[in-house]
Amino acid sequence: EIVLAQSPGTLSLSPGERATLSCRASQSVSGSFLAWYQQKPGQAPRLLIYGASSRAAGIPDRFSGSGSGTDFTLTISRLEPEDFAMYYCQQYGRSPVTFGQGTKVEIK
């Protein structure tokens, strides 16, 4: 199975700063079938990005995804207070689908 390693484990930033989250796959993710999810405490995850770089419906344009092959990035251009949360990447290019272990974006 494809193992996804997210880094850093925790990102401490201030509102208005730029956040860069990394997701590295143990094998190439076919078709760039890579998604990003946001999860806030006590809530279900929400899809942010699919196909490595396409924003899901209703997602603000400060969220962007990039990458291909084994290296993917989620960028939040200017952090808003509501963006402090956990973020997970997921590959759906090869069965079984797998998740990364998550990156926590916390207020500095």
Added chain:
Amino acid sequence: EVQLLESGGGLAQPGGSLRLSCAASGFTFSSYAMSWVRQAPGKGLEWVSSVSGSGGGTYYADSVKGRFTVSRDNPKNTLYLQMNSLRAEDTAVYYCSKDRGDYADSVRFDPWGQGTLVTVSS
């Protein structure tokens, strides 16, 4: 608007059974693969199982294979997860989720239900 509402969680003893349900609305249920994803307390997300739109294709994580059974009742717009031989490590919030189409072996999860908590303890 797509809505997913899980039920059936609760306390079960090790070796016991539970059946989770997920009532779906707002879309043509039979046209989409559906999945279960779980999250142990304080941990990350783990895919558990997926089923094709017709119900004919089912997929399981190795950690639950042979113990859990996913199924669906399309006329009732309901997804199920029968969980047998439960273990302490099955303790988690279980979410149901809809796929982007009928790709049960390569699912993407959107949206998610609110989850139902399963606790396995004596």
